[in-house]
């Protein structure tokens with residue numbers, strides 16, 4: 663059967679899409695990506711991919727020594743892979759302290775030729791395994807402060823700075839003064855927060871109520887921010903990993919017989935029968951950061967867990 667519309671259509675060269683119209687770009691040249699938990703295991707691989715796509719990096723972490731080490735390693739990675747000159751700045755920062763986060767975010771452009779960061783990869787966080795009825799309230803509160811409130815603080819600070827930049831631009835442009843009420847538009851701004859499958863299911867056998875609460879909070883916070891900030895063009899999404907074989911988890915599972923049994927228990931619950939490698943999150947991150955690939959994706963939680971939550 664022929665398609666009448668296609669058959670009758672005159673070739674219309676003017677409207678022929680170019681490759682750039684149909685193929686998304688994952689390049690991040692000219693952008694600064696803020697990576698929190700920048701000296702962590704997952705961040706390590708994600709940062710390598712970000713550099714390879716041309717992004718400058720601002721690494722935030724509470725662990726000052728490991729931050730410097732992470733920067734040196736990334737520069738070495740860039741050198742070995744002939745990526746040319748890369749720029750990586752490091753920022754000691756407790757993500758659960760709103761005032762410090764604000765201070766750091768506002769200082770970042772000073773080390774990046776005035777570029778205001780519009781890409782975020784938020785990985786900072788930690789887990790504690792404590793039975794719920796024995797959990798010290800202060801310890802639980804501290805975990806929620808870092809994992810959940812920290813997620814809000816970094817998004818707030820970056821958005822405030824981005825909106826302020828748009829307003830400054832408008833105030834010096836007579837053309838846009840006439841537009842008067844126009845909202846700031848930030849079509850490249852994309853925030854990716856690392857949640858966890860623990861925000862959707864309850865892990866077993868280890869008890870981790872505060873962590874699970876905090877990650878469920880992150881996933882719903884992402885939806886709330888996505889709805890509020892869609893009017894500015896800022897997209898907010900989360901990636902929720904299952905168990906990842908990072909240096910940290912490898913140390914836990916290879917350190918004792920108990921650890922090995924724990925890994926067996928975990929992987930027996932994964933349809934794909936194994937833990938994830940950090941590189942298996944790179945594609946999702948680049949998709950979500952790309953303003954052409956994921957321009958219509960916001961408020962989404964991408965669960966990447968080898969099928970864990972299906973069982």
Ligand SMILES: NC(=O)c1ccc[n+]([C@@H]2O[C@H](COP(=O)([O-])OP(=O)(O)OC[C@H]3O[C@@H](n4cnc5c(N)ncnc54)[C@H](O)[C@@H]3O)[C@@H](O)[C@H]2O)c1
Pocket residue numbers: 698699700701702703704705722723724725755756757758784785786787788789808856857858859902903904905906907908910911
């Ligand atoms: N490893 C896994 O199996 C797994 C699974 C699901 C989700 N996640 C999540 O992925 C993210 C990264 O995990 P990872 O495996 O790379 O762990 P990691 O411990 O290697 O990295 C986390 C980083 O966050 C930093 N951090 C902790 N508290 C901080 C604070 N108050 N302020 C600033 N930085 C702080 C740590 O110093 C560390 O460098 C975390 O949010 C974690 O909850 C991990």
